[in-house]
Amino acid sequence: MAKITVRSPLAPAGFPDLPLVRGVRFASAAAGVRYSGRTDVMLAVLDAGTSVAGVFTRSATRSAPVLDCQSKLGGVCSDSAAILVNSGNSNAFTGHFGQTSVQEITNAVARITNVPVGRVFTASTGVIGEPLPHDKIIRKLTELNDALDLGGIEDAARAIMTTDTFAKGSGATLDIDGQPVTIAGIAKGSGMIAPDMATMLVYIFTDAHVAQDRLQLLLSELTDKTFNCITVDSDTSTSDSLMLCATGASGVDATDHSEFRQALGNVMLDLAHQVVRDGEGASKFVEIRITGAASDADAKIHGMAIANSPLVKTAIAGEDPNWGRVVMAIGKSGAAADRDRLSIRFGDVLVAENGWVSPDYREEAAAAHMKGQDLSISVDLGLSDGQATVWTCDLTHGYIDINADYRS
Amino acid sequence: MAKITVRSPLAPAGFPDLPLVRGVRFASAAAGVRYSGRTDVMLAVLDAGTSVAGVFTRSATRSAPVLDCQSKLGGVCSDSAAILVNSGNSNAFTGHFGQTSVQEITNAVARITNVPVGRVFTASTGVIGEPLPHDKIIRKLTELNDALDLGGIEDAARAIMTTDTFAKGSGATLDIDGQPVTIAGIAKGSGMIAPDMATMLVYIFTDAHVAQDRLQLLLSELTDKTFNCITVDSDTSTSDSLMLCATGASGVDATDHSEFRQALGNVMLDLAHQVVRDGEGASKFVEIRITGAASDADAKIHGMAIANSPLVKTAIAGEDPNWGRVVMAIGKSGAAADRDRLSIRFGDVLVAENGWVSPDYREEAAAAHMKGQDLSISVDLGLSDGQATVWTCDLTHGYIDINADYRS
Numbered sequence: 001m002a003k004i005t006v007r008s009p010l011a012p013a014g015f016p017d018l019p020l021v022r023g024v025r026f027a028s029a030a031a032g033v034r035y036s037g038r039t040d041v042m043l044a045v046l047d048a049g050t051s052v053a054g055v056f057t058r059s060a061t062r063s064a065p066v067l068d069c070q071s072k073l074g075g076v077c078s079d080s081a082a083i084l085v086n087s088g089n090s091n092a093f094t095g096h097f098g099q100t101s102v103q104e105i106t107n108a109v110a111r112i113t114n115v116p117v118g119r120v121f122t123a124s125t126g127v128i129g130e131p132l133p134h135d136k137i138i139r140k141l142t143e144l145n146d147a148l149d150l151g152g153i154e155d156a157a158r159a160i161m162t163t164d165t166f167a168k169g170s171g172a173t174l175d176i177d178g179q180p181v182t183i184a185g186i187a188k189g190s191g192m193i194a195p196d197m198a199t200m201l202v203y204i205f206t207d208a209h210v211a212q213d214r215l216q217l218l219l220s221e222l223t224d225k226t227f228n229c230i231t232v233d234s235d236t237s238t239s240d241s242l243m244l245c246a247t248g249a250s251g252v253d254a255t256d257h258s259e260f261r262q263a264l265g266n267v268m269l270d271l272a273h274q275v276v277r278d279g280e281g282a283s284k285f286v287e288i289r290i291t292g293a294a295s296d297a298d299a300k301i302h303g304m305a306i307a308n309s310p311l312v313k314t315a316i317a318g319e320d321p322n323w324g325r326v327v328m329a330i331g332k333s334g335a336a337a338d339r340d341r342l343s344i345r346f347g348d349v350l351v352a353e354n355g356w357v358s359p360d361y362r363e364e365a366a367a368a369h370m371k372g373q374d375l376s377i378s379v380d381l382g383l384s385d386g387q388a389t390v391w392t393c394d395l396t397h398g399y400i401d402i403n404a405d406y407r408s
Numbered sequence: 409m410a411k412i413t414v415r416s417p418l419a420p421a422g423f424p425d426l427p428l429v430r431g432v433r434f435a436s437a438a439a440g441v442r443y444s445g446r447t448d449v450m451l452a453v454l455d456a457g458t459s460v461a462g463v464f465t466r467s468a469t470r471s472a473p474v475l476d477c478q479s480k481l482g483g484v485c486s487d488s489a490a491i492l493v494n495s496g497n498s499n500a501f502t503g504h505f506g507q508t509s510v511q512e513i514t515n516a517v518a519r520i521t522n523v524p525v526g527r528v529f530t531a532s533t534g535v536i537g538e539p540l541p542h543d544k545i546i547r548k549l550t551e552l553n554d555a556l557d558l559g560g561i562e563d564a565a566r567a568i569m570t571t572d573t574f575a576k577g578s579g580a581t582l583d584i585d586g587q588p589v590t591i592a593g594i595a596k597g598s599g600m601i602a603p604d605m606a607t608m609l610v611y612i613f614t615d616a617h618v619a620q621d622r623l624q625l626l627l628s629e630l631t632d633k634t635f636n637c638i639t640v641d642s643d644t645s646t647s648d649s650l651m652l653c654a655t656g657a658s659g660v661d662a663t664d665h666s667e668f669r670q671a672l673g674n675v676m677l678d679l680a681h682q683v684v685r686d687g688e689g690a691s692k693f694v695e696i697r698i699t700g701a702a703s704d705a706d707a708k709i710h711g712m713a714i715a716n717s718p719l720v721k722t723a724i725a726g727e728d729p730n731w732g733r734v735v736m737a738i739g740k741s742g743a744a745a746d747r748d749r750l751s752i753r754f755g756d757v758l759v760a761e762n763g764w765v766s767p768d769y770r771e772e773a774a775a776a777h778m779k780g781q782d783l784s785i786s787v788d789l790g791l792s793d794g795q796a797t798v799w800t801c802d803l804t805h806g807y808i809d810i811n812a813d814y815r816s
Contacts (some may be wrong), residue, residue, distance in 0.1 A: 059739030060741075060744070060745040064740065092732075093763065094746065127737070129731070130730030200623065234716075238735065238736055282625075309582070314808055324537050328646055330468065331469030336468070352501070356501060356503035357537050395808070399722070400722055400725070402725065403722035403723065403726070404802075404803070
């Protein structure tokens with residue numbers, strides 16, 4: 001397998017300076033699950049009083065760790081908690097062996113960290129269909145537990161990477177009633193799925209207190225506007241997991257607090273954008289804004305039809321302001337559209353309106369926008385006030401290289 | 409724009425020897441709509457007594473010719489009929505000008521061929537969003553009418569090509585009650601859509617008589633098992649049109665005749681396969697068979713999820729028996745699946761069963777199958793008796809070349 005090691009041209013300058021989140025400590029280690037010469041397992045331990053929420057892939061073939069996490073979430077519990085993530089092997093489509101691995105790991109983590117096993121969450125990312133060598137991970141747990149540190153989040157972000165070309169983090173500090181509250185999150189993902197590897201994983205921590213049921217609701221709502229609005233290649237992983245943990249260690253209750261919601265939403269959006277910016281073979285980051293749709297739901301369907309269209313994505317790679325393909329994608333989406341009410345912009349350039357190319361349109365203007373690295377396509381349906389924004393990247397030879405040619 | 413002129417490696421040896429269909433005559437000409445040095449318009453005139461049926465793209469942004477054809481079909485009518493098709497310009501997303509072009513052309517065809525304008529059908533394929541120079545087409549109508557010939561179908565197939573790398577035809581002759589009945593069809597399409605061009609067009613003719621309402625029903629049913637079961641890139645054209653004309657000139661009534669249905673279905677499947685074999689950049693033809701699904705509809709959803717997955721298609725291009733990606737596609741499809749009841753075969757090689765890789769699986773065996781040009785992937789869901797078969801091609805650098813790089 002060829003290694004894709006070049007940093008994405010869309011990557012941020014470096015890993016951000018994340019604020020410390022009181023109530024959670026991190027450690028990472030090299031367990032040798034599949035990779036050598038790098039860390040591949042991370043442990044996070046959360047103090048008692050932590051609310052934990054999660055959203056997961058809706059795939060019908062989801063992995064054993066996902067099924068285990070889903071069975072443990074819900075209900076009110078504020079015992080201490082732990083998250084153990086390995087890279088290199090996804091423990092997906094591994095039959096009953098997969099469940100055994102999850103049990104062995106969660107039991108060992110519970111024993112060593114003194115966290116109830118019902119509050120030990122795991123995730124695995126990497127090759128599908130091979131048994132997870134869980135013994136290698138279990139042998140590292142004492143070392144991990146001894147190394148737990150409030151400042152270990154950046155190393156944790158590196159330990160969970162597979163074919164990611166950069167580690168992804170985002171954070172925020174805000175004042176609530178004169179008290180500082182912090183949020184810090186990490187993500188991995190390079191496309192919905194990478195060569196033989198699956199998964200987007202996201203872990204976000206805050207020292208605010210948020211009641212368990214409100215935390216889950218908040219997470220679900222914000223996920224719909226952030227991670228559920230990105231696509232690299234329309235393929236959905238068997239292991240996607242996003243967990244949000246509120247330790248409460250700041251002593252501040254941020255339940256239903258609007259500024260906190262805003263700050264958390266920004267962190268999630270930043271992480272989601274970073275995943276797109278590390279999309280397989282990506283050379284352009286594209287924001288697609290839909291307005292005037294019959295409903296918000298219709299707007300998202302149109303946005304995703306454009307974002308997932310191979311013909312739109314290849315046109316973007318070719319720096320071609322090919323609005324005919326945008327019209328095609330809207331037409332096929334299945335959501336309401338009226339050909340003669342559509343208007344389409346590339347950047348600020350009005351391309352098409354009233355069912356035809358705009359009389360003032362000059363292709364040079366749109367072509368100039370397409371040469372940039374961060375692009376926008378705006379479509380107004382002219383029907384009602386439904387809107388949505390989604391994000392994607394282009395489809396390039398790099399995607400084919402990574403996904404077809406890696407055996408060469 | 410780079411011209412893609414290399415014949416697809418999956419193309420048949422040559423254009424088939426099609427039987428003559430009494431009651432329909434063809435002509436083609438070079439009108440210079442966009443291309444030079446080749447024919448780009450074809451006319452077919454059908455004798456009185458012909459039943460005409462059609463199915464069209466469901467795109468919400470469908471072209472003016474499609475809307476015109478849809479308004480004319482239905483109801484019982486057996487006047488003479490005409491079909492006029494041009495390549496080079498799709499007359500799609502051309503506002504009110506598009507409707508005017510259709511009216512001008514259909515009125516002129518009616519006048520020159522002496523066919524009622526309500527029975528003149530048109531289609532246009534090529535660039536989107538540019539006004540159709542209908543005068544160029546109208547100027548050729550007398551020449552076309554004078555050249556009408558029973559044997560002109562192969563030239564007609566060539567006149568409607570855009571970026572197709574080969575002309576597509578299929579036919580059958582059968583005996584019904586001791587009488588010969590013929591079927592001949594032509595198609596164009598090279599992907600659901602080609603560089604700046606749209607459209608799959610299919611025209612099928614038979615000299616059998618079939619009552620109008622039964623013909624439409626037959627066409628719709630057979631389309632669901634043939635053309636609606638192929639995909640090149642998941643993108644739907646704004647102009648897809650399929651018309652079936654039964655002239656009745658054989659004097660044989662084939663209404664509800666099972667052998668006729670079988671023969672017609674074979675012709676349609678052959679043409680559909682030829683479209684996939686001319687898929688943009690295709691190097692592999694792939695049959696995907698789904699069995700054991702909860703319903704036939706679910707089976708088709710699973711089949712299309714596999715056939716449209718960029719990760720499955722790039723794996724096929726890389727000759728990689730990547731069954732993990734097949735599991736992923738089944739999981740994301742939204743149709744019912746149970747991870748632990750799935751079985752997957754590449755060719756005859758059992759790859760996965762009981763939620764994991766098959767104990768007897770040797771990757772060399774599956775890898776050997778993947779080196780072929782005609783591949784099959786079979787999935788049994790193990791749930792009930794729903795089944796479907798769909799066809800696709802791989803996703804290669806050629807697709808990116810055609811759709812992203814053609815401005816270079």
